[in-house]
Amino acid sequence: GSFAAHRPTQRNYILTLSVTMAAVILWRTVVDRQFESPAYHYWLLLLVVLNCVILLKTGEQLHRTSRRNAELRYRNDQLIGSLIQQTDAALAAVTVKNRFLASAAHDIRQPVHALALYADWLRNEPDLAREITPKIVEATKAVNSLFDSLFDLARLDSGQVQVRVERIDVVRLLKDLELQYRPMAQARGLQFRLRLAPGCVLSDQILLKRVLGNLIANAIKYTASGGILVASRRDGNGMRIEVWDTGVGIAVDQRPEHLVDPGGRDAHQPLGRHLEH
Known part of the structure; x- marks a missing residue:
């Protein structure tokens, strides 16, 4: 996930791997001469190049997909946060209205x-x-x-x-x-x-x-x-x-912080003659 999300790291890794493979093939063909057919190493180099192109294209697609998923997750988190705030605000409004009534x-x-x-x-x-x-x-x-x-x-x-x-x-x-x-x-x-x-x-x-x-x-x-x-x-x-x-x-x-309850509930104690309001 993190490898696909960071495009420069992904591209550098693929290019480094492909160049290393091409260098090994050229070394064994030119210096060691381990391949009998002269055209054989060209086919190997072509495969390395094709593999590099395919990996770069695939990596780019993975990067786009990963980035799109991250954006969707971020938007979902924002949407969830907004819904929570709206729900809390609605509940608070209902509570205030109930107290008012x-x-x-x-x-x-x-x-x-x-x-x-x-x-x-x-x-x-x-x-x-x-x-x-x-x-x-x-x-x-x-x-x-x-x-x-x-x-x-x-x-x-x-x-x-x-x-x-x-x-x-x-x-x-x-x-x-x-x-x-x-x-x-x-x-x-x-x-x-x-x-x-x-x-x-x-x-x-x-x-x-x-x-x-x-x-x-x-x-x-x-x-x-x-x-x-x-x-x-x-x-x-x-x-x-x-x-x-x-x-x-x-x-x-x-003495409670609020001596008078708007609803007149029994939770509050009587008010004595020495208590000024």
Whole structure:
């Protein structure tokens, strides 16, 4: 294989062999005079020349075949590598989409649950319709905004999920979250309190609400008694948003890198009152 692939080595070997054979024949014919027929050595020389030509032609063909096979192997390796990369990229895209759908389903479940609680409350206390109706409207708006965020899924294919930065009123944002999560807290016998300092932040409203919603949902889920406190306060030139609860908390050496799982899975431990988010 390697001999046929290296054409100069192959050609030099054939020429050296043929010249050596011709030299031996001439030596035995002219010097030693071992051949009785004068024409016999010419026939031998002719055979040597023909053999040399045939070997050179055959070697050239072998060289071409070997080179073509090497090129095919190289192209096959490239094709296999490309297919592996495309497969990995496709699997990664599917994983991201699955995580996105799980996160979206988890986020949508919260305001829908709040709507169900408000509807049940309205059925049992029809006199409170004036108070409950605005809350139902706000919870419905929250569901609509979450459905709008599902359009980000179409942009996952091109890796262009865009963050829409806008000026957000922190007080209004946290009050919207209160409308969604207060019924859930009350259904578990928990207090839900806000401590608000006015201010604005620059962020993507849907993504920020999703992060805070996950924190509040986890706080409610893992708090057996007591309550939840959502607070905002000024921190230098910015704003600080905190979620506190009276759960058992997490030891410092046991806190995972990601405290909130987008899918709301039970793998994460409760968030204690001394844990700031």
